[in-house]
Amino acid sequence: MRVDCIIEHARILTQDEERPASDRLAVLHGRVVALGDDCAGLVAARTVDAGGAVVVPGFNDAHAHSVWFGHTLLETDLSACAGLDELYERIARAAERGRSEPEADPDAWIVASGYNQMDTGGVYPDAAALDRAAGGRPVWVKHTSGHSCIVSGRGMALLGIDGTERFDGGLVVLDDAGRPTGLLEESAMELVQSRLLPASQDRIVAALAAAGAVYAAEGLTSVTDAGIGGGWIGHSAQEFAAYQTALERGLLRTRMQPMLVGDVLRDVPLGAETFRGLPGGLRSGLGDERLQLGPVKMFLDGSILGNTARMSEGYCNHPGNHGYFQGDVEEMRGRALAAARAGWALAMHAVGDEAVGLAIGILRELEAEGVRPPLPHRIEHGGVVTDTQLAELARLGVPIVAQPYFLRAYGDGFRGYIGDARAAASFRLASLVRAGLPVAGSSDRPVAPGRPLAVMQAAVERLTDSGWVYGADERLTAAEALRAYTVGSAEATGWGGRKGRLAPGYLADLAVLSDDPTRVDPGRIGRIEVLATAVGGAPTHDAAGLFGEAAA
Structure with a gap:
């Protein structure tokens, strides 16, 4: 049997429970077809000698802004x-x-x-x-x-x-x-x-190309863009078209899943009724493995850093300030419910505990109505989440996509704004693992630095810039942090079973590393070098020249 590529002499951390490690893998038509001894007898168009380097599934940032x-x-x-x-x-x-x-x-x-x-x-x-x-x-x-x-x-x-x-x-x-x-x-x-605004199409395409070059150099093979097309976070009503143009021109080096912001959805006439969405009935899940329309992004509140996240208790620096919702609560609830009924998965930005409570109420209503999403519903950030709220999210099976590097970049400020008690219950990670929910690798870049290995280190250490441990009980192990950026992100974005592992049938997205992030001292994880990155077995970054040709 002839295959496209065999990577050999590698230390492969597959993230597959049935076969967690291997030394070889074979790729055909963009997917893994064999591992280890099963590669014997295969003839490859390209053989890559990894020279003992560590190979992991490609990193997947479940919440960035490309x-x-x-x-x-x-x-x-x-x-x-x-x-x-x-x-x-x-x-x-x-x-x-x-x-x-x-x-x-x-x-x-x-x-x-x-x-x-x-x-x-x-x-x-x-x-x-x-x-x-x-x-x-x-x-x-x-x-x-x-x-x-x-x-x-x-x-x-x-x-x-x-x-x-x-x-x-x-x-x-x-x-x-x-x-x-x-x-x-x-x-x-x-x-x-x-x-x-709006930015020109050429400007947006150039921005995507610039972002993609950075992504590839960092081992990223999949990214979810958490809000395009409108609202205060969008750059143009034609942003998704710019993504298509970038894909056609070969400028997207990672698989992309953009979210439209809720502002772009409208009440569209349908006979005597209406539905909440876009003319033509487009909805979450449209597209393929290279470019897919993700959930719709619904902003419920603001940020801790800006003291605008909606909290049940006031901010320590201004006790009378509880932050605020992004609009009338009943209007936001109604729009979210209508969007979900029309086939949109919901990605609800909820940072303060009152905003998280609003999101949970919406999810309960959808559960009672039997409305099932085409992609997983999710809560973005989950800045402050109570134990009761976490238990209810576990029952609903809805993950929180949190950003651990926030703690390194802004943790000292967060602590001053919300105090130690609320800090201990914010941006929770290990609690998600204990609750049986997937933990997704996520940066919110450019709000915070987004190099995956640095974010993994932040999830393991949870150290602020001053060295304070921000919620010691929420630390992940290095193995859990790696799983978050691979399996966890795939599950949270609706691609579980198709990416995030290096196993037969999975997309052959991978990163070649200079060391094993699960074995080095935690303080060194962020300094591990990315030697090469491949999407579907094809190199998008090849600093070490392993693939023997210029990367895309």
């Missing part, structure tokens, strides 16, 4: 600023670069991303100072959480922001004199997005 991340690679980077002075310096350098470009537009916006107020002592940029740094050009600073942004004074003037604007589920922040500071929270970001 278009958003790709754009950050093309925008002014404000991550890890050492203070406001450095932030203003980076804006000034961007303005200078813009002035040196041919046919420079003096009124062109400077768009910057990656800002986190924890880097600047909790103080936000001043609108007038942004004006001075930018030489009068308008500035749009995107908060790393995605739940707020800052607009310069010149920008506010161009947008007509005067502080009288009112939003359901959002806020134009005012100073003590009642003047807008430039800080826009949640849905109030529409004030700037409505003017500077």
